[in-house]
Amino acid sequence: MTAQRTRQIAFLGTGLMGAPMVRRLLGAGFPVTVWNRDPGKAEPLRAAGAKLAQSPAEAAADADIVFTMLSDGCAVEDVLFARGAAAALKKGAAVIDTSSIAPPIAREHARRLAERDIVHLDAPVSGGVVGAEAGTLAIMAGGDEAAVEALAEVFAPLGRVTHVGPSGAGQICKLANQQIVAITIGAVAEAMMLVEAGGASRERFRQAIRGGFAESRILDLHGQRMVDRRFEPGGPSRLQLKDLNAVAAMAEAYGLDLPLTSDVRHAFDAFVADGNGDLDHSAFLLHLEKINRRKGADNE
Numbered sequence: 001m002t003a004q005r006t007r008q009i010a011f012l013g014t015g016l017m018g019a020p021m022v023r024r025l026l027g028a029g030f031p032v033t034v035w036n037r038d039p040g041k042a043e044p045l046r047a048a049g050a051k052l053a054q055s056p057a058e059a060a061a062d063a064d065i066v067f068t069m070l071s072d073g074c075a076v077e078d079v080l081f082a083r084g085a086a087a088a089l090k091k092g093a094a095v096i097d098t099s100s101i102a103p104p105i106a107r108e109h110a111r112r113l114a115e116r117d118i119v120h121l122d123a124p125v126s127g128g129v130v131g132a133e134a135g136t137l138a139i140m141a142g143g144d145e146a147a148v149e150a151l152a153e154v155f156a157p158l159g160r161v162t163h164v165g166p167s168g169a170g171q172i173c174k175l176a177n178q179q180i181v182a183i184t185i186g187a188v189a190e191a192m193m194l195v196e197a198g199g200a201s202r203e204r205f206r207q208a209i210r211g212g213f214a215e216s217r218i219l220d221l222h223g224q225r226m227v228d229r230r231f232e233p234g235g236p237s238r239l240q241l242k243d244l245n246a247v248a249a250m251a252e253a254y255g256l257d258l259p260l261t262s263d264v265r266h267a268f269d270a271f272v273a274d275g276n277g278d279l280d281h282s283a284f285l286l287h288l289e290k291i292n293r294r295k296g297a298d299n300e
Contacts, residue, residue: 007154010035010063012056012079013099014042016233017125018069020132021098021158023048028157035059057084065154066095072242073101076109086113094119094151098139100178100239102246103168110143110167119147122167124174126181127159128235130221135159140177142170175250178243181235182264182281184218189285192226193292203227222282231283238277241268 007030011022014036025032026049033051035058036042042052053059056079060066066085070076076099080086086095095113097106097120106122113120121143131137137159141148148155148163155161164173195205206223209215225231244265251258271287279286 007064008062009033009154010053010056010059010066010085011050011069012036012059012066012085013069013075014045015069016129017098017132018067019045020129021067021069021137022050024132024135024157025154026050030154030157033059033063055083056080057088060085060088060093063089064093065151066093068095068097068099070099071239072099073105075099076101077105080109081112086116086118089116089118091117092119094121094147096121096123096151096154098123098125100124100174100243100246101171103171103175103250106142106171107168119144120167121147121151122170123155123161124170125159126174126177128221129233131159138162138177140164140170140173142173143167172250175243175247178240179247179258179261181218182240182244182268183260184216185222185281185284186264186267188219188223189226189282189288192223192285193288222280225280225282226285231280231286233278234280234282236278237268237281237283238272240281241265241272241277244268 009025009030009032011018011032011034014022014034019041022032022034022045033053034042034045035053035056046052066089068076068079070079076097080095095118097109110120121141123139123141125137125139127137135157139155139159139161141161141163142165145163148161164170192202196202206219206227244261247261248265267287268284271284276283276286
């Protein structure tokens with residue numbers, strides 16, 4: 001039987017990632033109050049032991065720790081500041097933002113919360129819904145290292161946390177992660193196109209290269225999705241594009257030329273503009289297939 005934990009947690013944002021993370025925290029014995037813009041997405045968590053709040057401020061009122069898992073920086077700012085969650089928190093409480101947002105926004109949130117004597121960690125995650133359900137997320141934490149260590153028992157049910165630097169560092173590491181994810185998805189999808197054109201089986205190709213230098217989590221999970229042609233998210237393509245746009249903004253700010261990232265960003269932009277934003281990012285394969293069908297038609 002799991003021991004009851006004493007730290008009160010509020011979790012704001014119970015969508016694809018947030019809901020399984022809440023279940024992991026509840027399973028570890030933490031009392032969790034949840035809020036979501038769409039109450040229907042929070043309601044199923046009641047049966048798992050969560051309390052439901054009608055507003056972010058209500059959820060945060062008795063919390064020692066507030067998690068946010070929201071779509072972007074504007075949504076996080078709205079929930080924390082416009083909707084009163086930060087104002088409802090007691091001094092010494094902690095906000096752990098697991099959303100993927102721009103690093104400058106994360107640093108600004110940290111500054112504003114510090115004025116209220118509230119700890120802020122930007123701690124975006126990687127691992128998708130599968131990792132959230134299994135408690136194997138990679139958590140990249142920016143902020144005070146001592147605060148990360150003090151919250152170790154809270155991170156433990158969710159995955160492996162690594163302190164990567166000061167405020168904003170977690171978000172820049174997540175953007176770098178998303179660069180790798182997007183480029184690797186593109187590489188796997190292009191390889192699938194090539195082997196099929198050459199008469200090989202996509203599934204057997206994937207099996208054949210497992211354990212070699214091309215092995216990756218992307219090949220494992222997203223490669224299988226491409227073979228099965230099952231593209232329910234997971235990680236919606238519109239959010240992959242959002243992160244790639246943020247990478248482009250940071251690259252410009254730092255004076256960096258990132259040609260591979262630029263190419264895949266433009267391709268995801270076209271894919272999302274074509275109405276595919278809610279498909280998993282592994283569905284990028286469909287974009288390449290469409291391009292090649294068009295090319296084949298032009299050559300006839």
